[in-house]
Amino acid sequence: MRGFKISRALLIIALVAISTTSVKGQGFPENPIIKAPAVAPVIAPLAPVSFAPAPEPAPLWPPCDGVDIVYTNMYAVKIYPFLNDTPWLQPYRFESAVTITNMGYSTVEGWAIGIDFQNHEIIVDAEGIVLEDGRLMPVDVSNGTILTQIPAGVLKNAIETAGDMTQVQKSFIIKGTEFGVKLNPMPRSINITQKGYNCSKALLYGNNTMHTCCSEPNRNITLTDDEFFLPPETGNITITYDVTQAYPGSYLAHVTISNDSPIARLDFWNISFTWQENEFITKMMGATTREADREVCLNGIAGKTYTDPDMNTVLSCSVSPEIIDLPMEKYNDTQVGRIEYCCRNGTLWPALLDEKKSKSAFLMNVFKVPPMSNQLNHIIPPGNWRIADGRFKCGVPRRIKPTAYPDPYVLHETTAFKTWQVTCNETANKPPPKCCVSFSKYTNDSIVPCRTCACGCPANPQPACNPKASAMLLPYSAITMHPENRTRQILAWADINHNKNIPNPLPCQDYCGVAINWHVVSNFTGGWSSRMTLFDWSDTTYPDWFTVLQMTGAYDGFQQAYSFNATQMTIMNGTAPDNTSIMVTGLEGLNYLMAATNRSAGKLQSVFSFTKKLTPNMRERDYFPEKVWFNGEECAMPQGFPLSSGAIRTRGGAFGMGILVCYILVSNLFGLL
Structure with missing residues (x-):
């Protein structure tokens, strides 16, 4: 037991000795030093990591080098009435977004978007956008439409705006109704109507997005100032809308109508427009409205807004007032007249005839x-301008540089507060003519008459006649007879000339109020002469009448007219028919073409003389006018003209002719004779 204890003590001593030995086999020093904890090694900073930029999303369509247009249908929802049995007639409400972006170099002035709808759409609302033709919403646009801004919108380019999208891009929402298409009703095509821009075919992307790019005509960078004005335009009729004085709740507008056409004349003009923000007219000078519309004033927005002025005395609260000129005797009236160019009974002359008489103002x-x-500065001009009963088509108002007016009380000019311009041009669909022309020649016994129904035919003419048969030749004695009284003369002349091809019933008359006969009187080596006779078969007297004769082959040889005043026309504003026309007016005492009395026409005539020195190679056709205008309206021309041989050349149809008349049918008439 004692031995075990000794062994145990020795083991403990040995362990203690081992534990006090250093790692290197040395014992601890007498004064051991306790070391501080080791410092962790410093890690060098990592170089910044550069990641490759994420690729841009692939464009939905190719980049555009002009005006980019996107049409997106947002939704369509079924509305009343529910037509489960006829789903193609089921109406749906739709909303679509249209975005137009100028991605080109040039500023886009007066832009307009054409949308070819195909689902019988009716546009109910398009905030900030109007129809170019002026129709008010809701409106049926099933045949397509053109949308624009009033006043004319401007899209600046990104270069001059440093990419300011508020000036480069325009977006608007179209709300409306379509029929029969449950999902994604889309138009056939979209485009911009800006002149010179060429639009690609509009393509669908997905089911609800359509895109097109309209390339600009050039890459000229446009730089504009802060107050950008559109350049003035030329047209047949120009309307200038000057705001001369502005107040917080009203303004004074001076409207000038200018006839810039070289030949068009307006009689009894009437002008109308559509207010964009329910404005109303309290007073006018120089013109008046056709109706007072005071009931509209009292019961409309104006009556609910104002107690002064008195709604019982305002002139018009109609959203589309019609304005007419005042008679000449009102010019010096201090209440409604005393405006320069006012009170001319609605007559606008061509500027080429009399520049002062070519304007009206109110x-x-x-x-x-x-x-x-x-808001003093908030003035929106009216849109949907119309003049002369649809004869002219007017554009949207364009903001132009303010008009400057001479001020009699100061040495400097006074400019308008704001100015807009509207241009109107004659439409291709002209009304039926009101005048017609007949031809004759001293070598031929027959007159080539006015065309059948040259100025239109009544629905049920009495006596019965054939509106499709060619007019029959006339003897000279019939030209002064009323058209309704020529039947015996026509039949007798056909019998004398052995003409057996007489239509039954006879051809209808021309039904023209004014007829003009051009008769070649003589033709000799050095020159020739003609006589023009005007017949007024209507009950209207034409004061200060004028005609225009287009005579390409004989123009250079024109010398003079003896009873009329005739001058060679010059090109004006690049809109003259050509530079081969002669303007004819009546001299004093012959400037009134009187109305018919007792079925006898009012008549005026004059001889014209021509020389051949400058026109030695005249063709037979050159002795007759190619076109004739009376008081600015083009007359219906006859089917042919008489030849020196006594024959008559036609434009592809035959008259009822006898022995004296040859049947010559030539398709390219003017190139051969």
Whole structure:
């Protein structure tokens, strides 16, 4: 037991000795030093990691080098009435977004978007956008439409705006109704109607997005100032809308109508437009409205807004007032007249005849209505301008540089507060002519008459006649007879000339109020002469009448007219028919073409003389006018003209002719003779 204890003690001593030995086999020093904890090694900073930029999303369509247009249908939802049995007639409400972006170099002035709808769409609302033709919403656009801004919108380019999308891009929402298409009703095509821009075919992307790019005509960079004005335009009729004075709730507008056409004349003009923010007219000078519309004033927005002015005395609260000129005796009236160019009974002459008589003007006091009525600078001109009963088509108002007016009280000129311009041009669909032309020649016994129904035919003519048969030749004795009294003369002349091809019933008359006969009187080596006779078969007297004769082959040889005043026309504003026309007016005492009395026409005539020194190679056709205008309206021309041989050349149809008349049918008439 004692031995075990000794062994145990020795073991403990040995362990203690081992534990006090250093790692290197040395014992601890007498004064051991306790070391501080080791410092962790410093890690060098990592170099910044550069990641490759994420690739841009692939464009949905190719980049555009002009104006980019996107049409997106957002939704379509079924509305009443529910037509489960006829789903193709089911109406749906739709909303679509249209975005137009100028991605080119040039500023786009007066832009307009054409949309070819195909689902019988009716546009109910398009905030900030109007129809170019002026129709008010809701409106049927099933045959397509053109949308624009009033006043004319401007899309600046990104270069001059440093990419400011508020000036480069325009977006708007179209709300409306379509029929029969449950999902994604889309148009056939979209485009911009800007002149010179060439639009690609509009393509669908997915089911609800259509895109097109309209390439610009050039890459000229446009730089504009802060107050950008559109350049003035030329047209047949120009309307200038000058705001001469502005107040918080109203403004004074001076409207000038200018006839810039070289030949068009307007009689009894009437002009209308559509207010964009329910404005109304309290007073006018130089013109008046056709109706007072006071009931509209009292019961409409104006009556609910204003107690002064008195709604019982305002002139018009119609959203589309019709304005007419005042008679000449009102010019010196201090209440409604005393405006330069006013009070001409609605007559606008061509500027080529009399520049001072080519303008009309009037002044109107316009009141605005809330919510923008108190903002002095907020003035929106009226849109949908119309003049002369649809004969002219007018564009949208364009903001141009303010008009400057001479001020009699100061040495400097006074400019308008704001100015807009509207241009109107004659439409291709012209109304039926009101005049017609017949030809004759001293070598031929027959007159080539006015065409059948040259100025239109009544629905049920009495006596019965054939509106499609060619007009029959006339003897000279019939030209002064009323057209309704020529039947015996026509039949007798056909019998004398052994003409057996007489239509039954006979051809209808021309039904023209004014007829013009051009008769070649003589033709000799050095020159020739003709006589023009005007017949007025209507009950209208034409004061200060004028005609225009287009005579390409004989123009250079024209010398003079003896009873009329005739001058060679010059090109004006690049809109003259050509530079081969002669303007004819009546001299004093012959400037009134009197109305018919007792079925006898009012008549005027004059001889014209021509020389051949400058026109030695005249053709038979050159002795007759190619076109004739009376008071600015083009007359219906006859089917042919008489030849020196006694024959008559036609434009592809035959008259009822006898022995003296040859049947010569030539398709390219003017190139051969």
